[in-house]
Amino acid sequence: MITSLHAFGAVAAWAGLFYKWRSLRQNPADPALLALCAVFTLSGLSFFISLPVVWVRVDDLLGVPNIAALLAQSCVMALLVGQQLVLTYWARPPERARVLARLQLCFGVAAIASLATLFWLLTPTAQRPRDFTLYYVHDPYYIAYLSLYVGAYLIGEINVVRVCWGYSAVAGRTWLRRGLRVTAVGAFITLGYGGIRAGNILGIAFGFDLRHLETVAWLCGDLGSAITLVGWTLPGWGPRVAAAGRWVTAYRRHRRLYPLWAALHEAVPTIALAPARSELADRLAVRQVEFRLYRRVIEIRDGQLALRAHADPEAMAEVTRASHEAGLSGDELRARVEALRIASALRARARGRTVADADRARVGAEGPAFTDLAAETAWLVRVAVVFAALPADASEQADGAARAAASGDGRVPEVG
Structure with a gap:
């Protein structure tokens, strides 16, 4: 099931990128659009690398066991920053947005560098494409690694929920409002993944085990991410789908x-x-x-x-x-x-x-x-x-x- 979820997420992400590619070619200097396309690209890469068969191939290619975990989670960290950049450029004047965007990029670079440092200190030798977190969660370095990753993940997704849902209340266009709400709902679902991962860490200190929720964690993470990606593109294709629906209804009534x-x-x-x-x-x-x-x-x-x-x-x-x-x-x-x-x-x-x-x-x-x-x-x-x-x-x-x-x-x- 997890493999199917990863594959579905990769297809959804790259479909979104393909959909937005024409807009990017027409407006290559639009920073919000650039950030959004980066989100789709990084999301697709994170899902793709997480596929067990790809995980093993990446490890063999680079000669480092479980390096795929670092690459996939670095992509997630980067796309979290990308989402904040999209919201920043949408919500603030260009001058202020550029200043805040530099700070967000610096945070992303520092977070990914910290993940890489902790990964090399961990030096995981047993290749675990399906249960990497559960296998290494008892290692002190991995606890620090996972704490940093989960903390940034939860902060980023909570901010997406807060900002998108708040802006949806004042959005003037119907499909923009719907897209923001779908994005907020998707980001809210992903909090289930972050919460279970936080529980994996806390379980070490307080003596409980959340292994039975592993499938739920991936379901929340992958499904929530896919819904979020749909929300980002909904304002563009939603009106066309609605127009097609109106055409079908009108045609059927015309015939009847x-x-x-x-x-x-x-x-x-x-x-x-x-x-x-x-x-x-x-x-x-x-x-x-x-x-x-x-x-x-x-x-x-x-x-x-x-x-x-x-x-x-x-x-x-x-x-x-x-x-x-x-x-x-x-x-x-x-x-x-x-x-x-x-x-x-x-x-x-x-x-x-x-x-x-x-x-x-x-x-x-x-x-x-x-x-x-x-x-x-x-x-x-x-x-x-x-x-x-x-x-x-x-x-x-x-x-x-x-x-x-x-x-x-x-x-x-x-x-x-």
Whole structure:
């Protein structure tokens, strides 16, 4: 499992670097962007070197047992500094940011040099690619090494949580706010790794053992880091994903409205601004989908208005009563009644039947009142789905119900 987590983290990090590479080429002098790309690069290297098979190869190549541990953890130390640089350049004026960035870089260099010194004093001889920390945690030099590493790790990630979550509350752009919060959540999860590593150190002094939490430690560290990397890039690709989602929703609604629109357009051709030549052409129309959907909603409404002269209120009253008796209610009831109203009016128009002006007022508005286009579109989609599923004789049954009621028959035929 740990190997899979490391591999996933490496892929996520380098995918983020690939995504940001174009922006870096366009703005090579942007210090925050440079620091962010360094974070992705170093994160990918730390995960990659930590893979057991790579760990062994690196040790063999350099001739030093467990040198991969120092390299991987030095990458982590450097990327922690890189994260602070990103936040510094985002949050402060350039002059002040440069001063603070120099101090952060000096701290990073000093911390990595200290790690290297303690590693050489430790001189680990047994190659331990899977449990390096647990194997050497009893060595005094490694306790100092791990204390420095964990201390810097926790301080860096806590600062990322604090700053990103705080800035998310005042960020003006929606996706920037979401990205900052995702980054903060990821950094918070990584604190589980730092906390367990701190527990490994404290366990030596207080006589407890956290070996059973080793998988949890790596899960928090790797998964939290991957989520953090997603958060750093989310403001860039999030809006595009949202736009793609809106396109898919608009396209599906546009297609679902087609049967209703086609029936109305056949009866009242003048409602269409630019009608599709066929159902296949309509299906293949993938450009300007949101505008096409907007037009389709308007054209359906125009078609409904044109049919009001043919909508029999008696038939609708009987359909409503029959639908109630069938157990329908709420929007389900209203959608069925409206679909049957349209089917009946289309049939009446085809036969040249109209209703008196006084009866037209009794038909009423089609469907509930709406406050926005999205709600009205969703309603018409519901009606269109019911309309497409109506049996061929549904409108005949509605007309028959009206005639039975008018003649005092008292029987209501089954609807649908």
